[in-house]
Amino acid sequence: MKSYKEVFSEIDGAALIPFFVIGDPDFDTSLEIIKGAIDAGADILELGIPFSDPIADGPTIQKADIRALDNGITVVKSLEFIKKVKAHKDIPIGLLMYYNLVYQYGTEKFFKDFHDAGVNSVLIADLSIDDADEVVGPAKAAGLDTVFMVTPITDEERIKRIASKTSGFIYTVSLLGVTGSRNELSGRIEELVAKLKGLTDVPICVGFGISKPEHAAAVAAAGADGVIIGSKIVSLIEANLGDKEKCVESVSVFISEIKKAI
Amino acid sequence: MKEKGRFGDYGGFYVPEVLIPVLEELEEAYYKYYKDERFLADLDNYYRHYGGRPTPLYFASRFSEYCGFKVYIKREDLMHGGAHKVNNTLGQGLLAKYMGKTKIIAETGAGQHGLATAMIGALFGMETKIFMGVVDIERQSVNVHKMKLCGAEVVPVECGTGTLKDAINDALRYWTAHVEDTFYLFGSACGPHPYPTIVKHFQSCIGKEAREQSLEQIGRLPDMVVACVGGGSNAIGIFSGFVDDKDVRLVGVEAGGKSVASGNHAATLVAGRVGILHGAKAYLLQDEEGQVTETESISAGLDYPSVGPEHCLLKDSGRAEYVAAEDDKVLDAFELLTKKEGIIPALESSHALAYLMSQKGKLPAETVVVVNLSGRGDKDVGIVEKYRPVN
């Protein structure tokens, strides 16, 4: 199974990390879109298992969650979905999700089953390092890497604590707010990446609000090891609902553009 | 964070990383001021002269006659704004003021917390935004209008079920983007630490007074204390006064909606399973995989799939009992108190009264019950009219 470490060391610039909601808009289309994204140059995948109450997400991803849930996606089906993605290509996969779904499945069993399906890490949006003990042990036992978030207002002492618990990469939130495309790139990225680089050797990936090739290029130029793009991609799916081919194509065209830019 | 914010294994602060610094700031400010003399004097002044504390403990003789035991009503319905909610908004509002915050946000279900927040927004000259589900905006329109009159902006929340849960979701999302200058005035004794502790503290005046009044007016402690439970703030407020008195039964009444058996209800402690929502580990109404399920209740203020963490612990330890009252029985209680006593109760509070009616003939006549009338029903007359038209 391909590791984050291998990807980061193979790539010269920044890794391209698109985010998708599993099963958006439906299982089959979602799978085709993601295969297309892999073929167009995605280096790592960030996948969300939809939740009824995604408090860290803006309207675009909320709607995607609802589409996927309405079309019958479940945690159990997500497992099957991931296996199908991995059968297409061995690419590292990070899950990004909410704690209740992990907790109800049974944290240890969740980590084990999803690791066995090919997942490299599970980032829980509503679990901070203060409660990391509930997940770090089971994650390591299952062979998963850990990923935690840092934001522009996380202080240095806390960044060090976060870094010490992180083995995959630090998910750096570029701005204060929920997920969603923004026209302008957050002005805080360069400073934040530089600060993180001064404090830790853990790879730094940046997400939230990145929606254009020039944004991605700027994030890569700031020294980030990875660029995470979520809402913009999800909005391409939303804009082409009902036309499976256009969904797949518009996403893969966008991924290639970003790939070129970084 | 200095404290873990746990009640047994319940509670905690399961929030996105970006909210940690503001919760830390809030926790620090709370522990700095909650015993500070100047703060306490300020709060006491507002409680008395603005809010209307202490509230009476009233012996409801005709309602008692119906029930067959003695019912004393703690009159939180007489508080300014029409509910216990102002106890908390004055406390948190003052905290915001001491912290130098000038912008406040809040979620609301029934509109009572929204109104109580809008009132203190006006009182302290703070820019106020209230997040409210579109379903609740429709069913609690009087309160929406009052909030606007106080100068608050009411932000309609369309996502999800358009009720309290979704209002909290959007308030949290907004806060995430405005942590640097905005104080989130949380409305119930739930959500992430330190809110359950803070809200309980500011609502504990209910229990403290009720205990003193019982001793003074009845000459003894009550046998039972009853309150409705949405997020759990009025209940934990009154329970806190009696929790150490082991012989006093504590009963929390949740929203039974159509019926618990039908699945259309909001009886979290009665029918839920432990999960994580809105920053806390607590009982939760959810499907097998952990998706939060839709709730149903005639009262917007109880229409919530989670509950305060301390109630979860009180349930597990057996110190408090939790039951559900169905909509139909709640309407009966609303009518009975109004007819017998000339007191129009909020539909939320009517759940507690409905439980008392269900005990008719089951308790000895000398039994003394203190029930928390958490709010008045002016906001609900339109809804009641729909179900039970007066000719």
Ligand SMILES: Cc1ncc(COP(=O)(O)O)c(C=O)c1O
């Ligand atoms: C009058 C009244 N009672 C009770 C509640 C329920 O809240 P809690 O359980 O926090 O007391 C509300 C909430 O809006 C209310 O307006």
